[in-house]
Amino acid sequence: MSESLRKGLYVLSFGGIAALLVLVLWRRELYLPLSLLMIGLVxxxxxxxxxRRRLRAEELLLVAMLGAIAAVSRVPFAALPSVQPVSFVVIMAALVFGAETGFLVGSIAAVASNLMLGQGPWTPWQMFSWGMIGFTAGLLRHTRFMASRWGRAAFGFGWGFLFGWIMNLWSLLGFYDRLSWPAFASVYAASFYFDLAHALSNVFFLTLFSGIWLNILGRVKQKYGLLENGRAG
Amino acid sequence: MSRGLGFNGLHPAVAMLYFLVLLVSCMMFTDPVMSGLTLLALVALHLSLDGGRTMRRGLKLYAVLALFIFITNPLFSSRGATILFYFRDRPVTQESVVYGALFALSLVNVLLAFAAYSLVITSDKFLLLAAPIAPQTAFAITVTLRFIPLLTRRLKQIMTVQRAFGYIYPGMRKKLLMREGMETMHTLVAWSLEESMQSAASMRSRGYGSGKRSSAVRYRMEARDWACLWLIVLLGSQIVIGRLYGVHDYEVFPRLQPLDVSLSAWVHLGCYAVFLAIPPVMNGKERLHWRIIRSRM
Known part of the structure; x- marks a missing residue:
């Protein structure tokens, strides 16, 4: 795709988001449809x-397989309701294969796991949140911060809360009639325990198992020459 | 290929359009008559689709959400002129109670509509629709959906072995369980990731990427699909345009509004009712048809 076209597309997308934000202020009762539209545009x-990327069959299957692995990773932890390693798997995929792949793995995992658990208006929000976990992890993958075990743990801890905070935006719509600070605070306080559990399990998985996962995924990447630098960001 | 009859057998694009209009209407209407009608129609739709099984499974979630909104809305919002009583020095108004109820109703409608959507637009239909627009993404999702049952089966096998070796046992400590769960995942990844590379090689050797992909399922627009499409476009534009021009624009604040009984409101309501009746009528007709054929056999 030509550079100007791509820039135009990004500008259009951001312009659309800004327009939607203004529209929400003007017609509050349209919060739900407009927010879904906005997440879609993002x-x-x-x-x-x-x-636009010409992918080999291997690379396409790798993305699909990683998405499926992330989606089923809840199964071994079914006995522990607040523990799920989906975010961990997405972070690992992003650290090895890059930001764009990380985004796709996260969002595909969200779609796929909701096909089992039931789709709803929350699906696009989850696609976005998990996608963003992957995207940011991929962007930071060559920094010294993500190379250290503590850095990765801090990253997982932060995203554990951020994920919950983004998802809260969709549950906030129950209050759009008069969105006040107390209502806002009560929703965020109610989710604190779940966010903490998510953050702590991220830290647990990242500190103990990120080394092994980086090895396994890195080995496959090297052996099959997948999504090498220059081909994908 | 033989298409299912009734609403399920409709061309996916037409069904998709139907649900788009339905979802927009669910989110748009705050009028009690319109929302109540939507709820009735959605219940009928669920009953005609799978006898209400999916609906019953989600019932608890819907009830909790609706109750939560119904109770919390008046507590956080004191808009409205008619004060019912005071709760911790904050006035609880009749309007905000009604508003909470209406909003809970419309949220339940949205969730029911989403559930009906996933019953009708199954993943194969969705991918059929997505393939011309985003072939690579649609293909990746197709493959993911194929992998999920496979991986779930493998996970169960691995966990059976772990149980047999005594690595997983009932009443084990949480931390240990998390470690063992990760062991399960490592086995799964080592098993499946490289195997998917082999599948890819096999795919390429059979001609993947050599041309445009065709779809396994084919749908052609039949007379019935065209008829439905026109009906949906006609009624849908009536519904949306009417709403944008302020018909059935139910205002709760500052004081409850009387219901809209103008002529245009009745026309609007009629259009909406016909629109809502499309799928239950299509499914009901199928059932009647089937009974008549069977009774003649």
Whole structure:
């Protein structure tokens, strides 16, 4: 895709988001449809870029397999309701294969796991949140911060809360009639325990198992020459 | 290929459009008559689709969400002119109670509509629709969906072995369980990741990427699909345009509004009712048809 076209697309997408934000202030009762539209627009550039890449069969299957692994990773932990390693798997995929792949793995995992658990208006929000976990992890993958075990743990801890905070935005719509600070605070306080559990399990998995996962995934990447630098960001 | 009859057998694009209009209407209407009608129609739709099984499974979630909104809304919002009583020095108004109820109703409608959507637009239909727009993404999701049952089966096998060796046992400590769970995942990844590379090689050797992909399922627009499409476009535009021009624009604040009984409101309501009746009528007709054929056999 030509550079100007791509820039135009990004500008259009951001312009659309800004317009939607203004529209929400004007017509509050449209919060739900507009927020869904907004999340869709935010994710659009990622999917367009994915479509524009000529991928080998191996690379396509790798993305699909990683998404499936992330989606089923809840199964061994079914006995522990607040523990799920989906975010951990997405972070690992992003650290090895890059930001764009990380985004796709996260969002595909969200779609796929919701196909089992039931789709709802929350699906796009989850796609966005997990996608963003992957994207940011991929962006930071060559920094010294993510190379250290403590850095990764801090990253997982932060995203454990951030994920919950983004998802709270969708549950906030129950209050859009008069969104006040007490209502806002009560929603965020109610989710604190769940966010903490998410953050702590991220830290647990990242400190103990990130080394092994980086090895396993890195080995496959090297052996099959997948998504090498220059081909994918 | 043979298509299912009734609403399920409709061309996916037409069904998708139907749900788009339905979802927009669910989110748009705050009028009690319109929302109540939507709820009735959605219940009928669920009953005609799978006898209400999916609906019953989600019932608890819907009830909790609706109750939560119904109770919390008046506590956080004191808009409205008619004060019912005071709760911790904050006035609880009749309007905000009604508002909470209406909003809970419309949220339940949205969730029911989503559930009906996933019953009708199954993943194969969705991918059929997505493939021309985003072939690579649609293909990746197809493959993911194929992998999920496979991986779930493998996970169960691995966990059976772990149990047999005594690595997993009932009443084990949480931390230990998390470690063992990760062991399960390592085995799964080592098993599946490289195997998917082999599948990819096999795919390429059979001609993946040599041309445009065709779809396994084919749908052609039949006379019935065209008829439905026109009906949906006609009624849908009536519904949306009417709403944008302020028909059935139910205002709760500052004081409850009387219901809209103008002529245009009745026309609007009629259009919406016909629109809502499309799938239950299609499914009901199928059932009647089937009974008549069977009674003649």
């Amino acid at each position: 994710m659009l550039p990622f999917f367009i870029r994915f479509e």
